[in-house]
Amino acid sequence: MTTTNIVIKQPSLSGATFKESLDLALVCAAFEHRVNLIFVDRGVLNLVTGQNAQLVADKPHTDLLKGLTFYDIDEIIVEEESLANFQLSTEELVKDTRVLSRDAILQLHSSAQHLVCL
Amino acid sequence: MPAKFALLITASADKTQSHLSAMKFARQAVSLGNEVETLFFYQDATAVANKLTLPPSDEPQLGELWEKLGNELNIEIQTCVAASYRRGVIDKTEAGNQAFDSHNLRESFKIAGLGQLAAAMSKTDSKLIHFK
Numbered sequence: 741m742t743t744t745n746i747v748i749k750q751p752s753l754s755g756a757t758f759k760e761s762l763d764l765a766l767v768c769a770a771f772e773h774r775v776n777l778i779f780v781d782r783g784v785l786n787l788v789t790g791q792n793a794q795l796v797a798d799k800p801h802t803d804l805l806k807g808l809t810f811y812d813i814d815e816i817i818v819e820e821e822s823l824a825n826f827q828l829s830t831e832e833l834v835k836d837t838r839v840l841s842r843d844a845i846l847q848l849h850s851s852a853q854h855l856v857c858l
Numbered sequence: 859m860p861a862k863f864a865l866l867i868t869a870s871a872d873k874t875q876s877h878l879s880a881m882k883f884a885r886q887a888v889s890l891g892n893e894v895e896t897l898f899f900y901q902d903a904t905a906v907a908n909k910l911t912l913p914p915s916d917e918p919q920l921g922e923l924w925e926k927l928g929n930e931l932n933i934e935i936q937t938c939v940a941a942s943y944r945r946g947v948i949d950k951t952e953a954g955n956q957a958f959d960s961h962n963l964r965e966s967f968k969i970a971g972l973g974q975l976a977a978a979m980s981k982t983d984s985k986l987i988h989f990k
Contacts, residue, residue: 742979742980742982744979756901756941756944757901760900760901760941763940763972764900764972764975764976767971767972767973767975767976768976768979770973770976771973771976771977771979771980772980773976773979773980853979853982854979854986856866856986856988857988857990858868858900858901858990
């Protein structure tokens with residue numbers, strides 16, 4: 741099975757990168773890749789609940805994450821150091837996030853066939 | 859054993875160096891006996907497929923250069939359908955569907971789904987190289 745790591749570094753409301761990363765993740769999963777969706781740097785801000793995307797005429801982006809389980813992407817990986825930089829805890833994030841250290845994420849990358857960071 | 863590559867290009871049209879690097883990589887890989895199986899344009903790179911662009915005369919016309927490379931290496935140049943339409947790159951069929959009065963997709967570029975990139979990535983012997 742192909743393992744594809746998709747890293748999201750950009751917050752959702754600053755462009756289409758979040759949606760385009762998610763599209764790629766879903767399509768790779770539909771092609772039976774094992775997909776690790778990894779949020780680092782400002783990308784962790786995508787996961788904070790209670791944001792009102794409608795204020796900028798967008799859809800609630802956290803809703804888009806709810807569909808991931810239908811594609812067998814069961815957990816969202818968040819970098820521990822990035823969360824600490826923004827003083828965030830997992831209670832402030834969407835459900836089913838798995839916090840991993842930078843080193844643990846590097847280990848994941850070394851065992852993946854593909855690494856994409858749009 | 860020759861290597862097989864899938865090239866993902868996401869750099870915007872003004873990031874000339876990324877595009878030129880991708881072209882050099884493709885030519886060099888093939889000249890060394892390797893295979894470039896896929897050229898896939900996604901995100902802002904899809905704007906390169908717009909034939910109605912006019913860079914200053916002393917700057918490269920990336921769309922033309924990519925077309926030349928595609929013909930030279932006989933590789934289909936694929937551009938993501940959703941990313942292209944979002945950025946105003948429209949093929950003839952979609953222009954007809956939407957009753958637009960014109961279309962602007964370069965002839966050598968083919969509208970493709972992300973599935974074609976995912977399928978290329980699924981091949982166990984293919985390496986993905988990303989130019990951004």
